[in-house]
Amino acid sequence: MKYSKATNYALHTMLNLAMSNSSKPIGVQTLAEQQNVSPTYLSKILTKLVKEGMVSSVSGANGGYSLTKGWESISFLDIIFAIEGKSSLFECGLDHGPHCQIQKVMLESEEKMEEELRRQTLAGLVQTSK
Amino acid sequence: MKYSKATNYALHTMLNLAMSNSSKPIGVQTLAEQQNVSPTYLSKILTKLVKEGMVSSVSGANGGYSLTKGWESISFLDIIFAIEGKSSLFECGLDHGPHCQIQKVMLESEEKMEEELRRQTLAGLVQTSK
DNA sequence: GGAACTGTACTCGGATACTATGTGTCCGAGTAGTTCTGG
DNA sequence: CCAGAACTACTCGGACACATAGTATCCGAGTACAGTTCC
DSSP states (O other), X not given: OOOOHHHHHHHHHHHHHHHHOOSSOBOHHHHHHTTTOOHHHHHHHHHHHHHTTSEEEEOSTTOEEEEOTTGGGOBHHHHHHHXXXXXXXXXXXXXXXXXXXXXXXXXXXXXXXXXXXXXXXXXXXXXXXX | OOOOHHHHHHHHHHHHHXXXXXXXXXXXXXXXXXTTOOHHHHHHHHHHHHHTTSEXXXXXXXXXXXXXXXXXXXXXXXXXXXXXXXXXXXXXXXXXXXXXXXXXXXXXXXXXXXXXXXXXXXXXXXXXXX
């Protein structure tokens, strides 16, 4: 079990967007260069973030991506959920009664991690990265 | 990102072994039937647990698997690490300076989850499952 | 001078290919009890 | 009766096959801006 590289790219891209805070959108090429990813792949990741409403895209010349209003409150968990999906990490597929104790424990531990990720916002990260 | 099915099988098998608490080893066939897995696949999972010293195996007739001494203190994390490996969930492969803030945040959140999983022991689970 | 045309620099999204990993099966080898056989 | 051989029920571990998901590329389409042409 590991986070996908896409999640890593997404987090870094969001940070880059937040740090640059220009009013103009930033092209996918620029963003891709900063991480040594192919632009086309990064654009696929970005469309997921757009669909979640964290990022807006502008087509055409001088186009690119920029953060939407209220980005300061976007948490790590939001970004991770956008890329990895919202389903829980552990699912006991066995049909041995309705309440699987193991499932319960796993879910609780997962919740602890998500709590922490919910506390960490983009804005907070920008603060410490300056 | 998801836990593998193998982890699920491992957790349930450990619970089964702990619940049965017979002095004689239990055959892999019996264990497999309880979860609708193929015996050969389950044996692969069990060998990982054997290598970590949580389970001992007895060959030959009337052979099988049984928990080792001190099993009461085995935690969920121990079992998960045995199957999934001990490496951390997130690794920022980018070479943008020595201390990646994102990596730091991710590691901290992961630590919260592991803390919880370390607290949950097999013995505790048996208690609530009776 | 202004409307239409052209070029350019972008994003968007589907199709496709490659790769890694998880999942599962097969089979030969080794091991330890159990039963059978022969003296 | 008893020692040794044959049998049987297991685990062990490597090799292999398959499915799925992640990673990455390619390309045609759409879009908006800037410059050019032409009346």
